[in-house]
Amino acid sequence: MRIKRELSQRELGILAGLDPFVASARVNRYELGVHAPDVATAQRLAQCLQVPLAYLFATDERLARAILAFDQLSARQKDRLLADIEPKPGSPP
């Protein structure tokens, strides 16, 4: 899982609502990819990191950056960007 944090593993886990006694071990396993959390826990971690849940699962570096950047845009900017890059229907065939 793609975790980009500024806090310690333990602090992040506690912030995400994990029991302080287990936060360190669990976040460590997630960050190293030994274990994977359930989606609810992943969602809480994402909220604490202020990134979209999808960002944690972005395997491609550029896509990860795009997800972060897109998330920062205003609703209007998102709509304009989508209009720019989404393929128009009825073109390919």
Next chain:
Amino acid sequence: MRIKRELSQRELGILAGLDPFVASARVNRYELGVHAPDVATAQRLAQCLQVPLAYLFATDERLARAILAFDQLSARQKDRLLADIEPKPGSPP
């Protein structure tokens, strides 16, 4: 999990390498959100659906569309888009 398929649940599961006898039940559980697959299985499903893994976890509709559209761009287009929308460092403070 965000699954947008054109095949049947069973067909998708088989295509993703699941045992034909269990493909239907498992994909059904994933699609309805009753169970979640491990990341390796999710990755195989994403490949079959020809979407990035992150797309399956996009909770926001616009972000989901953006991920799909971004994935279709050429490497050069991706880099140009990132240059456009990524916040420049040193502006906020």
Next chain:
DNA sequence: GCACTAAGGTTGACTTAGTTG
């Protein structure tokens, strides 16, 4: 064919307790 489900077995995440820098 399709989507969907309950019950029980089994695997892997979770807790505990600990080491190391």
Next chain:
DNA sequence: CAACTAAGTCAACCTTAGTGC
């Protein structure tokens, strides 16, 4: 403090077997 790990427990997923459309 921090990052990281092994071992045993048990919840969550997987399999089986089945329903109804």
